[in-house]
Amino acid sequence: MADQYTFTDPTTQYRTEGFPEQQQDGTGLDEDLQVTADHGEQTYRGTGRLTGRKALVTGADSGIGRAAAIAFAREGADVVLNHLPEEQADAEDVAALVEAAGQKAVLAPADLSDETAARALVHTTLDALGGIDIIANVAGKQVYVDDLADVTTAQFDATFKVNVYAMFWIIQEALPHLPAGATIINTSSIQAYQPSPGLVDYATTKAAINTMSKALAQQLAPKGIRVNVVAPGPFWTPLQASGGQPTDALPEFGSETPMGRAGQPAELGPVYVFLASQESSYVTGETLNVNGGMPTP
Ligand code: NAD
Ligand code: MG
Numbered sequence: 001m002a003d004q005y006t007f008t009d010p011t012t013q014y015r016t017e018g019f020p021e022q023q024q025d026g027t028g029l030d031e032d033l034q035v036t037a038d039h040g041e042q043t044y045r046g047t048g049r050l051t052g053r054k055a056l057v058t059g060a061d062s063g064i065g066r067a068a069a070i071a072f073a074r075e076g077a078d079v080v081l082n083h084l085p086e087e088q089a090d091a092e093d094v095a096a097l098v099e100a101a102g103q104k105a106v107l108a109p110a111d112l113s114d115e116t117a118a119r120a121l122v123h124t125t126l127d128a129l130g131g132i133d134i135i136a137n138v139a140g141k142q143v144y145v146d147d148l149a150d151v152t153t154a155q156f157d158a159t160f161k162v163n164v165y166a167m168f169w170i171i172q173e174a175l176p177h178l179p180a181g182a183t184i185i186n187t188s189s190i191q192a193y194q195p196s197p198g199l200v201d202y203a204t205t206k207a208a209i210n211t212m213s214k215a216l217a218q219q220l221a222p223k224g225i226r227v228n229v230v231a232p233g234p235f236w237t238p239l240q241a242s243g244g245q246p247t248d249a250l251p252e253f254g255s256e257t258p259m260g261r262a263g264q265p266a267e268l269g270p271v272y273v274f275l276a277s278q279e280s281s282y283v284t285g286e287t288l289n290v291n292g293g294m295p296t297p
Pocket of ligand 2: 027028062063091238
């Protein structure tokens with residue numbers, strides 16, 4: 001099994017074949033993915049880099065958020081796992097992994113398009129963990145629509161609510177409680193720079209996330225709070241198998257990158273840990289692109 005420690009050719013480190021056509025309803029479940037994704041379950045090795053830290057991770061049930069949550073826990077953090085109620089089964093799997101790492105896991109179902117529910121996650125974290133010093137905003141909504149004429153106002157609105165507004169709500173609510181040293185990590189995308197024609201709303205939110213994070217990083221640096229961004233390229237997650245891509249694009253998914261393959265969420269665990277931990281103490285306002293080599297500005 002591939003891991004993040006063994007010297008290996010990265011072009012063949014993980015699956016190179018593309019993925020079978022498939023379509024899940026709603027946001028999709030990790031447990032229903034045909035071709036299992038790797039989130040570092042069997043491989044991520046912690047070295048105490050987040051000992052005693054208290055993390056809120058949105059979208060923690062599956063995909064990239066799952067990889068971040070597993071890595072945070074193995075580095076010694078307690079984790080509040082936000083997910084949608086219908087993703088309970090996935091979220092329970094992640095909670096079990098966090099607990100197996102000897103850390104506290106708290107399930108926090110909430111629809112992030114709802115301001116009250118999004119803000120309440122901060123208080124759930126404060127109550128359950130006794131504080132908050134890592135916020136990883138990973139949840140995201142991506143629905144591919146070929147023709148702008150078919151993008152409903154409801155979709156446009158929900159994409160902005162989940163991807164942009166929720167981030168604003170959570171960070172604003174948390175600020176009075178964040179100690180110096182706290183870290184915020186937002187999740188953007190290659191779509192911020194190379195938008196797909198069928199992802200007009202989604203790609204626009206990802207550009208907004210980059211810009212919001214750069215502004216906020218400057219505002220919060222004097223308080224000792226850092227804000228950084230992870231911008232993934234194509235990663236194999238339920239998002240892509242539940243309407244994020246046309247189904248007939250899945251067999252080629254990731255082949256457009258210079259590395260020639262899709263990323264696995266396991267390749268992002270160390271990235272979120274780096275930005276969350278004191279190892280990145282002088283890094284703020286940065287976007288870390290993890291995309292198999294696609295050029296970014
Ligand atoms: P994923 O489906 O595993 O995770 C997305 C999560 O968003 C879901 O698990 C769900 O819990 C959450 N979510 C969606 N709508 C929500 C709502 N209304 N309320 C609360 N939570 C909601 O897919 P992923 O690919 O791991 O996505 C994680 C992040 O990575 C997203 O922000 C996505 O935009 C970003 N991203 C993914 C890719 C990729 O190729 N997979 C590329 C670039 C960026
Ligand atoms: Mg999910």
